[in-house]
Amino acid sequence: MQIAFLGLGKMGSAIAGLLLDKGHSLTVWNRTAAAAKPLTDRGAKSAETPVAAVQSADIVFTMLTDDSAAESVLFDQGTLAAIRANAIHISLSTISVALAERLEAAHAERKQRFLSVPVFGRPNVAAESKLWLAIAGDSAVIEEALPLLASISRGHTIIGTRPSQANAAKVAGNFMITSIIASLAEAFTVAESHGIDPAIFLETVNSALFQSAFVSNYGKFMIDPPENPGATIKLGAKDTRLFREAAQSTQTPTPLGDLYQQHMQAAIAAGRGDDDWAAGYLSQTRAEAKS
Numbered sequence: 001m002q003i004a005f006l007g008l009g010k011m012g013s014a015i016a017g018l019l020l021d022k023g024h025s026l027t028v029w030n031r032t033a034a035a036a037k038p039l040t041d042r043g044a045k046s047a048e049t050p051v052a053a054v055q056s057a058d059i060v061f062t063m064l065t066d067d068s069a070a071e072s073v074l075f076d077q078g079t080l081a082a083i084r085a086n087a088i089h090i091s092l093s094t095i096s097v098a099l100a101e102r103l104e105a106a107h108a109e110r111k112q113r114f115l116s117v118p119v120f121g122r123p124n125v126a127a128e129s130k131l132w133l134a135i136a137g138d139s140a141v142i143e144e145a146l147p148l149l150a151s152i153s154r155g156h157t158i159i160g161t162r163p164s165q166a167n168a169a170k171v172a173g174n175f176m177i178t179s180i181i182a183s184l185a186e187a188f189t190v191a192e193s194h195g196i197d198p199a200i201f202l203e204t205v206n207s208a209l210f211q212s213a214f215v216s217n218y219g220k221f222m223i224d225p226p227e228n229p230g231a232t233i234k235l236g237a238k239d240t241r242l243f244r245e246a247a248q249s250t251q252t253p254t255p256l257g258d259l260y261q262q263h264m265q266a267a268i269a270a271g272r273g274d275d276d277w278a279a280g281y282l283s284q285t286r287a288e289a290k291s
Helices: 010-021 033-040 050-054 067-076 097-109 123-127 139-150 163-193 198-210 213-223 233-248 255-269 277-290
Strands: 002-006 025-029 059-062 088-091 113-116 131-136 153-160
Touching: 002 010, 002 050, 010 025, 010 033, 010 059, 010 123, 025 033, 025 050, 059 067, 067 097, 088 097, 088 139, 097 113, 097 163, 097 233, 113 131, 113 139, 113 163, 131 139, 131 163, 139 153, 153 163, 163 198, 163 213, 163 233, 163 255, 163 277, 198 213, 213 277, 233 255, 233 277, 255 277
Parallel strands: 002 025, 002 059, 059 088, 088 113, 131 153
Antiparallel strands: none
């Protein structure tokens, strides 16, 4: 099986590395060619263009930053047209519902097969093969791809038969992450105003109420921000925008999503856009409490 992998950021590099670990033949491409070197040192082939990467591939993975990057690579650069008939394109990216629908139509027109498989987890989780996958598309294509997808994840949920359904589930899930971050940030700020150490508060409420590794980890990111953020405020703002756009397409109100978007835009305006998603949200909350 010939596999092409387009997009070697933190997430893409981790997942492509897992595929190499499983002994798959892998051709990789990234806009910045240097990102491919750790993988080519381990046996991957590097293509100069995304078109060259996909031309003989049976399966094409994409892990691209956003809609703009996906549209540029797949449509503007002619990559989608270069994928051979009956090959499977697996989009791992967090993209909009609208773009997923456009990709589904374009692949069907060319007799290519398409799955949306956005992932839940940060890059360190990806490197440990512990991502959770949201999968949507034709059931026969899913069945064919599942053994390969199992090698890069701890599990999956089949969302539906329309690829865009997985993208809707992903942005809704990321909205819930933001909700947890926002509630922790506000609670920490109030606790601090009463002289309570945030670490003590986190231990108390998580032990008493949630017993959640997720709450514990994001709380710790807030208290002790990682040196190299796995997800930034800018990324959180993008995901919240995609959630709101998905809701708007079905005329569904999102009052909390609207509030979170305003808060993150204020954080970006204050120069916190590249801060860790959770830590930056807390910093903005603290700043607003003092203003």
